[in-house]
Amino acid sequence: MQAAYVEFRLESSTMNTREFYASRQGTHKYLTKEAVACAITYSEALQRSKKDEWAPLVSEFDLDCTPAMPVDVRTLKTVYKAGDDPNAGLLRYGQQELLLPGSVFRFAAWGDLPLLWEGQIFLIGKKRAAARVTRCVLADVEPDTTTLAEQVMPIQVPPLTVTQYGAFVPLVLTARYAIVQVPLQPGRPRLVVNGWAVPLGV
Amino acid sequence: MNLPNILQQLPEKWVITDLRGTRINLMREGVVTLVGVKKLESEALFVSVEGGSALRETAKVDFAGRERYWWIARKVNGVIRRVLLSQLNIPNCTVDEPCVQCEVCALLGGLNTNTNESLFSRTKLQDLISVQEYVYDEKFRVRLPDDPTDPNANPVPFQEVIVPPGTEFPFIVRIIKPSRRDLALFLFGNQIADGLGYGNYSKLRGDATTHWLLLANGFLHISAHDLLERADEQPIEAQVAKIAKSPVGVPPGQVLTEDLAMVVTELVGSIKP
Numbered sequence: 056m057q058a059a060y061v062e063f064r065l066e067s068s069t070m071n072t073r074e075f076y077a078s079r080q081g082t083h084k085y086l087t088k089e090a091v092a093c094a095i096t097y098s099e100a101l102q103r104s105k106k107d108e109w110a111p112l113v114s115e116f117d118l119d120c121t122p123a124m125p126v127d128v129r130t131l132k133t134v135y136k137a138g139d140d141p142n143a144g145l146l147r148y149g150q151q152e153l154l155l156p157g158s159v160f161r162f163a164a165w166g167d168l169p170l171l172w173e174g175q176i177f178l179i180g181k182k183r184a185a186a187r188v189t190r191c192v193l194a195d196v197e198p199d200t201t202t203l204a205e206q207v208m209p210i211q212v213p214p215l216t217v218t219q220y221g222a223f224v225p226l227v228l229t230a231r232y233a234i235v236q237v238p239l240q241p242g243r244p245r246l247v248v249n250g251w252a253v254p255l256g257v
Numbered sequence: 258m259n260l261p262n263i264l265q266q267l268p269e270k271w272v273i274t275d276l277r278g279t280r281i282n283l284m285r286e287g288v289v290t291l292v293g294v295k296k297l298e299s300e301a302l303f304v305s306v307e308g309g310s311a312l313r314e315t316a317k318v319d320f321a322g323r324e325r326y327w328w329i330a331r332k333v334n335g336v337i338r339r340v341l342l343s344q345l346n347i348p349n350c351t352v353d354e355p356c357v358q359c360e361v362c363a364l365l366g367g368l369n370t371n372t373n374e375s376l377f378s379r380t381k382l383q384d385l386i387s388v389q390e391y392v393y394d395e396k397f398r399v400r401l402p403d404d405p406t407d408p409n410a411n412p413v414p415f416q417e418v419i420v421p422p423g424t425e426f427p428f429i430v431r432i433i434k435p436s437r438r439d440l441a442l443f444l445f446g447n448q449i450a451d452g453l454g455y456g457n458y459s460k461l462r463g464d465a466t467t468h469w470l471l472l473a474n475g476f477l478h479i480s481a482h483d484l485l486e487r488a489d490e491q492p493i494e495a496q497v498a499k500i501a502k503s504p505v506g507v508p509p510g511q512v513l514t515e516d517l518a519m520v521v522t523e524l525v526g527s528i529k530p
Contacts, residue, residue, distance in 0.1 A: 066481050067384040068329060097283035097476070099433065101276045101377045115280065133305045133316065137335065140353040150307075156327070156384055157320045157482070174505065176478040178283075178381060178431075182331070185383050185429070187480045 056197065058165035060249035061095075062126060062190035065160075068153040069180030078149025082130060083227050085234050086123040086180055088211045091162050092116045094179035094186070096169050118166035121253055122211045122227075122234050123179075128158040154180070159189065163208050163253050165196065165246060192249040200242050204252035209236045260437070260520060263474040263511050270438035273363050276376065283476060286434040290477035290507070291443075292500075293469040294493050295333075295385060295428040295451075300419045301465075302457040303328050313457070314418035317391040321485035326420045328385035328455075334378075336455055337446035338365050344449065344530040364432075364439050379433040380443055383481055385426035388488050393418060419462075427481045427493055428467060441524040444469075448525055469517050470497040475507030 070082035071090065093099065096116060135151040164171075175188040209226050214233045217223060227234035237254050239245055244255040267289070305316035305327065318327040335352070341361045342350060350356035355367030357374045366378025396417045402410030432439050447467055454463030470493075471477075479500055484493050491499075501514045513520060 064482065098280050099283060099377060100280045101379070101434070103375045103377070104373065129319075131306065131316065131318075133329070134307050137331075138353040139351075153329075156318055156386060174478060174480070176476075176480065176506075182378075183381055185381070185431075185481075187482060 058196040058248040060192040063186045067184035069184035084125040094177040120164035123160035123162045126159040129155045198246045288476040289435040290473040291430040292471040298464040301463040311415035324391040326387035330382035336450040381431040383429040445528040472513040473507040474511040478505040
């Protein structure tokens with residue numbers, strides 16, 4: 056199976072909305088695996104319905120990947136003003152925390168991978184910020200239960216399945232997904248790419 | 258219109274129903290990449306961070322080796338949307354309540370919170386990050402009272418950190434699933450928006466000009482970070498000219514540079530307000 060270890064740098068600001076409350080929008084420092092998969096396959100839905108927000112996150116891709124984890128990520132709370140009517144729409148005036156251009160992330164992907172290379176540009180996150188691949192290591196890997204690695208990638212799982220892991224550190228918890236760090240316990244399937252282990256499903 | 262082949266290949270225009278449906282692939286449906294340099298012709302203030310007391314300042318970002326002025330893309334997008342809505346006299350569509358039915362919403366996207374309909378923006382502007390280094394230059398200014406003869410009215414002092422005129426920004430735009438009309442609308446909106454001005458108090462400042470350098474019928478893999486990092490050794494214009502000779506991600510013969518100004522004029526002229 057082909058796997059890739061990728062680092063990328065934002066060329067424009069973006070966010071992965073955390074809270075949206077009292078005219079404040081915050082951002083997680085992780086980008087979801089759906090955002091990563093859409094970005095590297097250049098796929099996009101032109102029209103959305105509000106119902107989609109509550110639909111389960113089902114993989115529509117021939118690949119799997121980790122969420123994008125922060126390597127060197129900076130954020131800034133910016134002031135936001137939109138529109139003329141303060142009572143219309145969503146965020147009209149308030150604070151919006153953005154992931155800044157120049158922020159660096161990493162992820163791993165495996166399966167039927169699209170072309171990935173250093174220098175590649177893709178669009179990712181809210182408003183689809185451009186991002187440039189700064190490091191890309193491709194490898195043929197076979198998942199097993201024994202290979203060791205010094206570093207373990209966080210994984211994204213449905214929130215209700217997180218307790219199936221014997222131990223985990225929650226990094227991001229939302230109603231739709233959880234990003235957790237799980238240890239490489241004996242017997243747990245994993246793949247290793249560029250020295251990073253990715254724990255696979257329980 | 259007498260347009261080059263690479264634009265003749267694009268569909269003439271989309272109707273809103275052409276943009277409904279399922280997930281699309283950008284590489285199959287097509288992308289047009291525009292690269293230019295936006296230059297401020299007068300000072301500008303892009304208030305992005307809350308300053309203390311009476312201080313307002315333009316945001317800065319540490320990018321490509323130095324601190325630079327940071328002009329968030331939505332501040333350009335918003336002006337272009339207002340220009341298009343007003344110039345094209347689009348009925349029942351405002352910035353507060355996008356109709357999600359008109360050609361402006363089709364190009365710039367929209368979310369109608371009454372109907373919960375939303376349309377993806379097919380125009381992707383990258384944030385504008387300056388070539389020149391950020392300089393913290395606090396200007397002390399005074400707002401005069403509306404009635405200077407009123408003995409009880411006093412001038413109000415305030416401070417601003419503005420972006421000086423002449424500051425240049427690489428401007429990278431991608432239009433997804435483009436039509437010729439989309440391209441013309443964007444260029445038309447951008448040209449008028451440049452004249453109207455961006456940012457705070459655009460009645461008096463924030464004017465810009467856009468010097469378009471390249472148009473590619475394809476998803477051009479071009480990095481603002483790389484352009485800025487090398488800007489000390491080679492001007493942006495020269496770097497883009499070099500990229501145009503061997504563009505990554507764009508089929509041969511699908512890049513326009515030399516006749517671009519004429520093509521832009523023709524496309525802009527095709528929009529009849």
